Amino acid sequence: MTSTVIATHDRFPSNTAAVLSRLRATLDSSTIDRSTAGIGRATPLRAGELLLRLQPGMRVPSPSSSPLFDVAGVVAETALDAGGFAVGDRVFGVARDPHWRDDVGYVLTTVGHVAKLRRTLAPVQAATLASSATTAWRMLFRRGRLEPGEIVTVIAARSPVGALALQLARAHDVQAIAVSPSDGNHRWRALGAHRVADIRTDALESACRVAAVVVDTVGGFIQRRALSAMQEGGVLLSCASRPDMSRAPPGASAEFVETRVTSRDLARIADLIDVGRLVPALDD
Structure with a gap:
């Protein structure tokens, strides 16, 4: 994986159908309305959903390449049942439904598929760790x-x-x-x-x-x-x-x-990142 692009995991596409099936109960199957004012949401977030804001200049795979992808970002909006997450939290995990507005990217995820990222780590590096x-x-x-x-x-x-x-x-x-x-x-x-x-x-x-x-x-x-x-x-x-x-x-x-x-496994990974015992393995 490179250090310039949020990339899907090598094996992730082959398992997309199984993972997506598990997410259907909590992830909105519709894409985010690009024409709506504000940050593009046509309808309120459902329980357990989070809207993440990506760092300027970061990219995600096109919808046709994989509906789910590794991601890191900042919580921009939460549902009522936010699972302890708040606007402004730095998180990493998997997400879907990329949306761009004024050169800022947003993605949709759930509280069960991200964890808080506390240690200073470049967002792209954090994203490569998730899956x-x-x-x-x-x-x-x-x-x-x-x-x-x-x-x-x-x-x-x-x-x-x-x-x-x-x-x-x-x-x-x-x-x-x-x-x-x-x-x-x-x-x-x-x-x-x-x-x-x-x-x-x-x-x-x-x-x-x-x-x-x-x-x-x-x-x-x-x-x-x-x-x-x-x-x-x-x-x-x-x-x-x-x-x-x-x-x-x-x-x-x-x-x-x-x-x-899962958020449980991601939390364990985040703990190891925090103490410097786990870092992305950079290319030679």
């Missing part, structure tokens, strides 16, 4: 249930989810093995990797064999190699594709983890 960081969090701790001292192997560390998974592991005293081309050793260790395994060699299999959890962000042939190397009790969690369990050794398991951005 990637919550996906990494779910894989390590909600689905993987990792405990301090256990080992997680992250494939591939150079992906947004992978780089954030390394930081989350370090923040919770989980030992991480980064699987990536070896020319990035210094970077992965700086993010929290205890060891780096070259994805182009059989070190990939060795790294998966000793892990309690394998985080897969690649899928395909690499995923099949990783799954076949798992030991009894090992778990492979993928945000790239659904694992073929016919390739899993006896006693190993695997599952596909969908992107689900």
Whole structure:
């Protein structure tokens, strides 16, 4: 992800239908009326909805590319049931229905899909963390249930989810093995990797064999190699594709983890941002 554009998460579009289905009960399905006075609302916000104002110059994906996208902004308007949010709060999460008025962007979201952002962090940087960081969090701790001292192997560390998974592991005293081309050793260790395994060699299999959890962000042939190397009790969690369990050794398991951005997980991410233990992994 770049540091100049609010970008959707790599895997987010593939899960849009499922996420949108969960949001339909709380998100207005109509777009914001562009011709209305003020900031463009034709009707009052529904319970639980928030209208966010983007920073000048920030962009969002076109409606045709993805109806939901990562975002950071300032609360411009709240409904009666605002869930503790107030006008002026800095937040990040996911939103929809982009609207522009006088070169200022507005988006619609709900209290269940954003969290307050307290630490000074550029809005675009914060936006890149929402779906990637919550996906990494779910894989390590909600689905993987990792405990301090256990080992997680992250494939591939150079992906947004992978780089954030390394930081989350370090923040919770989980030992991480980064699987990536070896020319990035210094970077992965700086993010929290205890060891780096070259994805182009059989070190990939060795790294998966000793892990309690394998985080897969690649899928395909690499995923099949990783799954076949798992030991009894090992778990492979993928945000790239659904694992073929016919390739899993006896006693190993695997599952596909969908992107689900919730305020509860975002709040945990915000806490780590506040203390400087989680930051966007910038491109080399």
